[in-house]
Amino acid sequence: MSEAETLFAALRQSANGDVVEMLERMVRDAPDHALNKMNALDLAAREGLAEERVVAALLNAVALGIFEMTWNVMCLSCAGVLSANKSLKTLDRRQYSCAFCAAGYETTLDNLVEVTFTVSPRVRRIAAHSPDGLSVAEYYRQVFWSSAIDLPADLEKVLDEVTLESVDLPPGERAILSLNLPAGTLIVFDPVTHTAQFLDVSGGETNERQNLSVIFNKVQVPVETIALHPGPLRLTLENRTDSRVLPAVWMANQVLDNLLSRRKPILTAKRLLTNQTFRDLYRTDTLAIGQRLKILSLTFLFSDLKGSTELYERVGDLVAFDLVDEHFRLLQEIIVSERGAVVKTIGDAVMATFETPDRAIAAAIRMREAMSDLGAQRQHQSLRLKIGIHEGSCLAVTLNAQQDYFGQTVNIASRVQSLAASRSIVVTKSVVDNAQTQALLASNGLKPALKRVALSGIEDEVSVYEIS
Template structure:
């Protein structure tokens, strides 16, 4: 009978507990940094709806096969991981890492424990002479780096040596950077991107997310998004559309073009099927071009805490059992679910009010106890083990959704051909649309002649496109002298219309003999995205309403819908502006429509 062997390493760090957690709980990055190989995962759905995960990896000439038990953790407190080997000298290997505040509240203490169950004598020798010493060496190495990182002596606890390119690849890279730097979308960031691609860990490069990169670099999100889009065109990056599972947020289907993405998919990890939603689960990510740096397929770690940082708690509970788990949920909205297919529940947590959660086959119940205990009681009333998950609902903060990127001017300029299949359509829950039109353009052509008038119209198109782009929007199309533009957020659309109107005033000061009058309409709501005339276009009542509101505007006026005026972020912008409420019958709509006008004489503030 085999005996469980254990070895615990304890390290007192001057780094904060949050810093130690961020580094050590990033298990994929940890494993890559200490030289562990990637492994392939095979998912096997079970009759009860759960999924078992089997991994294969090669270390030299040795092939390892094991069942990977999904990690468990309580954010900031502990995580644990089990591997059950199918053959070889070991039966199982478990790692349990626990975090505590340091003495007198300074720094933290980390307990790193490894448990090994050998299958035979060779396994015992391997555990004592190889695995324990190597684990201790790796833990000390990373702990030392965490201390340096906390002191800002290094940029990351997982530094890497930049790849060195041969002469041919170096010349190719320089050629790419030359094109990138002279483009409209490089923003002087081309060299920084190239250096990062050559020095980053592979775990960073498997799914490059521009919003996360912008936050790390402390630069404008739009600049990094545009940089990545242009880098695809210039051959530095490759793009792919990921269809994310709404439960685990994993990319279960990835395609290089939008028209290849199916309308739905099945997630073998969660054993559920789901539909495509542009605004929620279709994400644009990037990888280095293979000619610059090849990224090998595989996983460094399955379900690591920092791989899914929105998951605050993930704990396996045996059938009929309960467990009190130390945690500290910040006030906010959370989703309670299980790793296996089953019910879900949305839970709003206020400060110091932690619930008890009971899971059965049909429902998830929660009960607040009113106590300010930093613990949560989990109960499994099912006849099978369940992995209970508590996740914050802010998972999409780093996701560049298809909804957002396809509304941007750079995407429409660079990827006009990346559209939906003919006959395919996508429902978009929320989009903001702006329509503009020149007032009196016919009289302008008659007054100054076709060529000069057309020149003014083109100039007005140019500044409209520039301002729309600056506010993360994109021009969908021009219709005569009119423009249709799209934005992911109402606030962006509103700020764009205000900037456009202000620019028209400046434009008219520069052209006093030929002033122009611009009418603007803005509305937000659901619509349908389709491909029309080879480009992504929008249809539905939201589009019609935005166009009709523009028709209600006079020269120099902005007409906005009640949906725009009631949006919290847009309402904050409107506080300093004078609005007139109006209500009229509008063609194509059964009932009279209430809307707001920003009169032309109101250029900035309410009248005093």
């Protein structure tokens, strides 16, 4: 049995069989580019498989060494990868800039950071493992652009339609290009160093040769648009890096606009942090000590088992422990099925996160019913769950040697839970205002009741809604 066969046999012990079969088939038969920077959500859609099963299988495959995981900071405008990271620990800049789009972005995990998967060279070597050998079109496909852009199969042909001139420039070399500039906006761009120089070509046509020099190095500096006239240009390109660069003169035309507008869903860092498989596998190795990464919108659910102390006294430690343990098992099962993750348990309480408010509401409704069913089955009707939900911004941090969250959103969610009476779900306005939440509540015949309350540590009263 080969090493790959042994690894996939091990993967079958922890992942869905249909997904493992698909991944094994891809490693054996798929073209190189299909095994580089794999988009888990797109892969699930194309293969007709559940997203969470595909994500879980890929995460377990990373743990076994079959695939490698990359956290790509990407430009929201052109979908280019601004920084490729093997771990969240190296996302240490407050802002990332895209020279091609002349745009800057605050570092957040909501949609700026995608997570992709590439086959490990120990299982199969592919061209992307040696990117210096890739053609220009394949470098753009496999290295520069993120998995958010839906690139056409004939990418080389499309790039020809937007490229006025290009060159493969070895390290330390210089090239001189003679061009005849058309009117319009042109971009001298290199995808390796992410260097861009914009040219505004306008006015009357000239017969005199114009000159321009562009230097490629590891230092990115803001550059102003250069005004030129239509006509001849002597363009000097100098590579001062220790690797090849791939500069090209692009025309900002409709073909380029159409190419950059083709998008597909991605596995974001935020979604992965709310994935239970990820938390189980990487609980202590996600963020560096002292590192803080911002999330603009995350939904927190806190639950607590009402009257658990009295339960222990009434039925005895052994029976009570068994009930509480079963309660934890049921809650985690429901949270995971609604695409959430348990952050931690505190006594009889659970803290969980969800990517969107409607997922948390769906989980809360099911959790409440599950506790009623459990109480009925064990003849302990006193099993009542108090649940609070809030949505907002927060910081992803490391606390007590595991990935956790910090901020006012977490504080409010915890305090909202303390307002819940037996079997009630208390949520904040930001949760109820979510369109998917409203549709979910309506489909379940639930009408939230508004209350204004004071929360400890919060200066102003807040609006909360009780879902009885």
